[in-house]
Amino acid sequence: MRADAQRNRERLIEVAHEVFKERGLDAPLDEVARRAGVGPGTLYRHFPTREALHEAIMATWIEEVAGQVEKAMATEGGCREKLLAWFEEYVALLTRHQGAAAKITASLGCQDSPLRTKCQTYADANESVLAEMADNGVLREGVDNLDVCRLLGGVATMADHSSLAPEDVRPMLDVIANGVLKA
Amino acid sequence: MRADAQRNRERLIEVAHEVFKERGLDAPLDEVARRAGVGPGTLYRHFPTREALHEAIMATWIEEVAGQVEKAMATEGGCREKLLAWFEEYVALLTRHQGAAAKITASLGCQDSPLRTKCQTYADANESVLAEMADNGVLREGVDNLDVCRLLGGVATMADHSSLAPEDVRPMLDVIANGVLKA
DNA sequence: ACCTGAACACCGTTCAAGT
DNA sequence: ACCTGAACACCGTTCAAGT
Numbered sequence: 001m002r003a004d005a006q007r008n009r010e011r012l013i014e015v016a017h018e019v020f021k022e023r024g025l026d027a028p029l030d031e032v033a034r035r036a037g038v039g040p041g042t043l044y045r046h047f048p049t050r051e052a053l054h055e056a057i058m059a060t061w062i063e064e065v066a067g068q069v070e071k072a073m074a075t076e077g078g079c080r081e082k083l084l085a086w087f088e089e090y091v092a093l094l095t096r097h098q099g100a101a102a103k104i105t106a107s108l109g110c111q112d113s114p115l116r117t118k119c120q121t122y123a124d125a126n127e128s129v130l131a132e133m134a135d136n137g138v139l140r141e142g143v144d145n146l147d148v149c150r151l152l153g154g155v156a157t158m159a160d161h162s163s164l165a166p167e168d169v170r171p172m173l174d175v176i177a178n179g180v181l182k183a
Numbered sequence: 184m185r186a187d188a189q190r191n192r193e194r195l196i197e198v199a200h201e202v203f204k205e206r207g208l209d210a211p212l213d214e215v216a217r218r219a220g221v222g223p224g225t226l227y228r229h230f231p232t233r234e235a236l237h238e239a240i241m242a243t244w245i246e247e248v249a250g251q252v253e254k255a256m257a258t259e260g261g262c263r264e265k266l267l268a269w270f271e272e273y274v275a276l277l278t279r280h281q282g283a284a285a286k287i288t289a290s291l292g293c294q295d296s297p298l299r300t301k302c303q304t305y306a307d308a309n310e311s312v313l314a315e316m317a318d319n320g321v322l323r324e325g326v327d328n329l330d331v332c333r334l335l336g337g338v339a340t341m342a343d344h345s346s347l348a349p350e351d352v353r354p355m356l357d358v359i360a361n362g363v364l365k366a
Numbered sequence: 367a368c369c370t371g372a373a374c375a376c377c378g379t380t381c382a383a384g385t
Numbered sequence: 386a387c388c389t390g391a392a393c394a395c396c397g398t399t400c401a402a403g404t
Contacts, residue, residue, distance in 0.1 A: 005387060028377060039389040044379070102285070106344035140361065147354045150345075154337020154355075161289035162333075171330045172337075175362035178323065183366030188368060211396060222370040227398065 009046050011036045013056050024098035025054060051114045054103065058118050061096055065125045068093065073129070079138045080177060086129045087152060087173040088166065090122070094156035101160045105153025108146065123149050130180075138181050151176050192229050194219045196239050207281035208237060234297045237286065241301050244279055248308045251276065256312070262321045263360060269312050270335060270356040271349065273305070277339035284343045288336025291329065306332050313363075321364050334359050 001009075015036040019027050029050065033043040047053040072086035094101040107113035108123060126149050133139040155172045158164065184192075198219040202210050212233065216226040230236040255269035277284040290296035291306060309332050316322040338355045341347065 002386060008388085029379095030377060040378080041380075041390075042388055045387075050378095102340065102344060105341060109345050109347075142354075143358065144354055147358060150341045151334070151338065151355050151358060154341045155334065157285065157340050158288060158333045158337045161285060162292050164292075171325075171327055172334050175326065175330060175334060176358060177362070179358035179360070179362030185367060191369085212398095213396060223397080224371075224399075225369055228368075233397095 005046075008036070008038055008042055012038070012043060012046055012053075016053050017057050017060075020054075020057065020097050025050075025100055025103065029053075049114070051103075054100075055114050055118060057097075058100070058104075058115070061093060062118050062121050065093060065121050069125050069128060073132065079133055079136050080181060083129065083133060083181065084170075084173055084177055086126075087176065088170070090126065090152050091156045091159060091169055091173070092166075093122070094153065095160050098160060101153055101156035105150060105157065108149055108153070126152070133181070140180060140182050143180050148176070148180060188229075191219070191221055191225055195221070195226060195229055195236075199236050200240050200243075203237075203240065203280050208233075208283055208286065212236075232297070234286075237283075238297050238301060240280075241283070241287075241298070244276060245301050245304050248276060248304050252308050252311060256315065262316055262319050263364060266312065266316060266364065267353075267356055267360055269309075270359065271353070273309065273335050274339045274342060274352055274356070275349075276305070277336065278343050281343060284336055284339035288333060288340065291332055291336070309335070316364070323363060323365050326363050331359070331363060 012032065016032045019032050019035065023031070029043060030040060032053075033040045036043075043053075047056065068089045069086065072089050073082050075082045075085040091101075094104060104115060104119045104122065107115040107119050110116065123145060127145045130139060130143065130145055130148065152173075155169060155176070158172075159169050195215065199215045202215050202218065206214070212226060213223060215236075216223045219226075226236075230239065251272045252269065255272050256265050258265045258268040274284075277287060287298060287302045287305065290298040290302050293299065296302075306328060310328045313322060313326065313328055313331065335356075338352060338359070341355075342352050
C-alpha cells in the first residue's frame with residue numbers, strides 16, 4: 001500500500017469515528033470524506049460499503065471487551081452483582097455509537113455479515129460469563145447464550161433509541177438477571 | 184373535507200399499508216403516492232410527516248390490542264402460560280411491519296411523539312396483564328410496566344431485524360417471564 | 367379547497383481524467 | 386496505484402400553477 005493511501009485510510013477511520021459519534025452510524029459519508037480532506041471516491045476505494053467502515057471503527061473498541069469481562073468479574077459481591085456489572089458493561093459497549101447496538105446484534109445470527117466476526121467477540125465474552133455462573137451453580141437450566149445476547153442487544157437498542165440513562169437501563173437488566181439466575 | 188380529498192386519504196392509507204408491509208416503514212413515499220395515483224404533494228398535504236402516515240396505519244391494528252389481551256388471558260394453564268401467550272401476542276403486534284417495533288417502543292417514553300397516543304395502548308394493555316398477575320400474587324415486587332414494555336419492545340426489535348421465527352423468540356420471552364414472576 | 371407535477375436539495379455511488 | 390471531482394440516480398420536500 002502506498003504511503004499516501006495508508007495515511008488516507010487511517011485518517012478516514014479517525015474522522016469517521018468522530019462523525020459517527022456526533023451524528024450516528026447513518027451519518028452522511030460525504031461529511032466523512034470532506035472532513036478527511038479526500039474525494040468521495042477515495043472513501044469508496046478504501047471502504048466499499050458503509051458496513052466496512054463500521055467494521056474498521058469497531059475494531060478499536062472490540063479490543064476492550066476481554067478487559068471489561070475481567071473488570072466486571074472482579075466486582076465486589078456475589079454472582080448476581082458480577083453478572084449485573086457485566087450486563088451494564090455489555091450495554092455500554094454496544095451503545096458507544098448511535099445505531100450500533102441494533103446493527104451488531106442483528107448480525108449475531110447470520111453468517112455472511114461483515115460485522116459477524118466482530119460481534120462474535122461480544123457473544124464469546126458473554127458466554128464466558130455465563131459459563132462462570134454455571135460453574136458456581138447459579139445459572140438456570142436451559143439458558144442459551146444467543147438468547148441472552150439478543151435480550152441484552154434489545155435493551156441496548158431501546159436505550160439507544162430512547163437515550164436512556166444508566167439508571168433507567170438497570171431495572172431491565174435486573175429482570176434479565178432474575179430470569180437467567182436460579183431463584 | 185371534500186369528497187375527493189376523503190377518497191385520496193383513504194386510498195393513501197390503504198396503499199401505504201401494502202407498501203410498508205412489502206418494503207418496511209422506511210419505504211420511499213414516492214412509491215406510495217405513485218401507486219395511489221396522486222402527486223407527491225397530495226401525500227404531504229394529508230400526512231405532513233412520515234410518522235403521521237405510520238400513525239394512521241397503526242390505528243387499524245391498535246383496535247385489536249384489547250381483544251388480544253382477552254384471548255391471551257383465556258389461555259389454558261396457569262399464570263405463566265397466560266403471561267407468555269400475551270408476550271407472544273405483544274411481539275406479534277409490534278412486528279406487523281418491518282421497523283415498527285423499534286419506532287413504537289422508542290416513542291413510549293417521550294411525550295411529544297405523534298406515535299405516543301397509539302403506543303400508550305400497548306403499554307396500557309401490558310399493564311392490565313401485569314395487574315392481573317399481581318392480583319394472583321405471582322408478580323415480583325418492584326417490576327415496572329415501562330421496563331417490561333421496553334424489554335418486549337427490544338425482543339420484538341431483535342426479532343424484526345433478524346427475521347426470527349416465533350420458536351426463536353419464545354426462549355427470550357421465557358427469560359423475561361422468569362424475571363417478572365415470583366420464583 | 368384541493369390537486370398536480372416541475373423544481374430543488376441532499377446524499378449515495380460511479381467513473382473518466384488526472385498524478 | 387491512487388486520487389479527484391464531476392456526473393448521475395434516487396428520494397424527500399416545496400410551491401406555483403391549475404381545477
